[in-house]
Amino acid sequence: MTRAFLTAAFCLAALPVAAQSADDAVKARQGFFTMISTEMGTLSDMARGNTEYDEAAAVAAAQNLMALTGYDLPKLFVDGSSADDIDGTDALPAIWDDKDDFAQKYAALASATEGMDQAVAGGQENLGPALQAVGGTCRDCHQSYRAD
Known part of the structure; x- marks a missing residue:
């Protein structure tokens, strides 16, 4: 249900x-x-023990991440x-200099x-382990294409 909602929301938002x-x-x-940050935060809080592990919530957050990254x-x-x-964006001009590499990182x-x-x-x-794999790809892209 959540995945379908996210997909529909993105389709509607992306029309123009x-x-x-x-x-x-x-x-x-x-x-x-x-x-993305919201779902990663849900999983990170559970991983760190800041929030009690809830399998249903963890699976839902992971499914949302899977749906989001399909966009x-x-x-x-x-x-x-x-x-x-x-003003207000951290997207470095390097993205436009190497769009193929940016797309590969995504x-x-x-x-x-x-x-x-x-x-x-x-x-x-x-x-x-699941968060490390995803976080590593985030870091790789941010190092090249995001101003901090």
């Missing part, structure tokens, strides 16, 4: 992507990353929407989430 402004693209990207995020990196062009994130719902089931001890 081809004609949207750079400001709209930045807002859409930021919304996307907020959702074609690179298309939201439209010309004129880098940190050099617009594809690695999607790959890292494959089967994550099964990986986080069964106990708190399963969260760390």
Whole structure:
């Protein structure tokens, strides 16, 4: 149910992507990353013991991450929407210099989430390895393409 809702929400939100402004693209990207952060936070809190492990919640967060990373995020990196062009974004111009590498790094994130719902089931001890795999792909992309 949650995956279907997320997919529908993204489809509706992405309809005007081809004609949207750079400001709209930045807002859409930021919304996307907020959702990624929310789901990662749910899993991280459980992994650290800040929140009691709840298998159903962990699986749901992992499924949401899997659904989110199925979205074609690179298309939201439209010309004129880098940190050099617009205040309020951390997207480095390097993204536009090497769009193929950026897309590959995003594809690695999607790959890292494959089967994550099964990986986080069964106990708190399963969260760390799954989070490390996903977090590593986030770090790889941020090092090259995000201003801190």
